[in-house]
Amino acid sequence: MSQQPISSMTGFGRSSAQHGNVSILVEIKSVNGRGLDIRGRLSPGLDSLDADIRRLIGEKLARGSVSILVNIRREAVDTDLVVNDRALDRVLTLIDKISERVDARKPSIETILSLKGIMEAQEPELSPDEEAALHSAILDCVGVALLALIETRRAEGERIGAVIAQRVEEIAFLADTARAHPSLARGAILTRLRDQVTALMDTDKGLSAERLHQEAMLLATRADIAEELDRFSAHVTAARDLLGKGGPIGRKLDFLSQEFNREANTLCSKSNDVSLTAIGLDLKATIDQLREQVQNLE
Numbered sequence: 001m002s003q004q005p006i007s008s009m010t011g012f013g014r015s016s017a018q019h020g021n022v023s024i025l026v027e028i029k030s031v032n033g034r035g036l037d038i039r040g041r042l043s044p045g046l047d048s049l050d051a052d053i054r055r056l057i058g059e060k061l062a063r064g065s066v067s068i069l070v071n072i073r074r075e076a077v078d079t080d081l082v083v084n085d086r087a088l089d090r091v092l093t094l095i096d097k098i099s100e101r102v103d104a105r106k107p108s109i110e111t112i113l114s115l116k117g118i119m120e121a122q123e124p125e126l127s128p129d130e131e132a133a134l135h136s137a138i139l140d141c142v143g144v145a146l147l148a149l150i151e152t153r154r155a156e157g158e159r160i161g162a163v164i165a166q167r168v169e170e171i172a173f174l175a176d177t178a179r180a181h182p183s184l185a186r187g188a189i190l191t192r193l194r195d196q197v198t199a200l201m202d203t204d205k206g207l208s209a210e211r212l213h214q215e216a217m218l219l220a221t222r223a224d225i226a227e228e229l230d231r232f233s234a235h236v237t238a239a240r241d242l243l244g245k246g247g248p249i250g251r252k253l254d255f256l257s258q259e260f261n262r263e264a265n266t267l268c269s270k271s272n273d274v275s276l277t278a279i280g281l282d283l284k285a286t287i288d289q290l291r292e293q294v295q296n297l298e
Helices: 047-060 085-101 109-113 128-179 186-203 209-223 226-245 250-270 274-294
Strands: 011-019 022-031 036-042 064-074 080-083 119-122
Touching (some): 011 128, 022 128, 047 064, 047 128, 064 128, 085 109, 128 226, 128 250, 128 274, 226 250, 250 274
Parallel strands (some): 036 064
Antiparallel strands (some): 022 064
């Protein structure tokens, strides 16, 4: 099976189209988000398209905070002039009230009709078929902008994926370096344990054999980081597999980065050697860099 693209959650897409006398503009941008959050700004009269637009985006994107602007502008067409009856009634009522208090000539019809809001230009209503055709053209434009957004997210994802892969290999190298560290050789561990047990016996002459055995077991457990290094290897393999498969892998890689960090903390706490502790600190720094990049992935 071929690798799926790795995508960032950051991107931008834009598309415009002309449908009859209507100009359509669609802009989509996305930034990092915990899930898929879609916010839309649609021109008046397009609210019925909101669900379809969300469906289109949901089919293509898994994560990200997405903002979409859909704007339409109608060019000048033959319009009908109509009287706003409510506005006219208010004006006539006001004229009658003023006439009762002031002896003045009433305004002419021309004057009344020239008042703002009395006459309105009304565009002819679209037939159901015309409205359906317009909505289809708008959704097509949304689709084009969405594809442009996806391309920018994938381009950024490819760059981030390469950085993440490099960090994973650095973690693998550091973990292998820790595994080969001289302080973890069997002889070195036995010598260190023997010295520590001797120190325990010297500091407390009354230490019972059972207590001494418990302390020795605890020291041995602290000296052994083989389990942590094995888990490092398993996590590295899992990260490589995810990067190889691609797709929306941000959440899984974020979980792995937390697991990496947990093992690095344990390694540092168990280390009895300064240079081994330094390797653990290098691991933690590299893991932090890994997680910083992972936060941007879909």
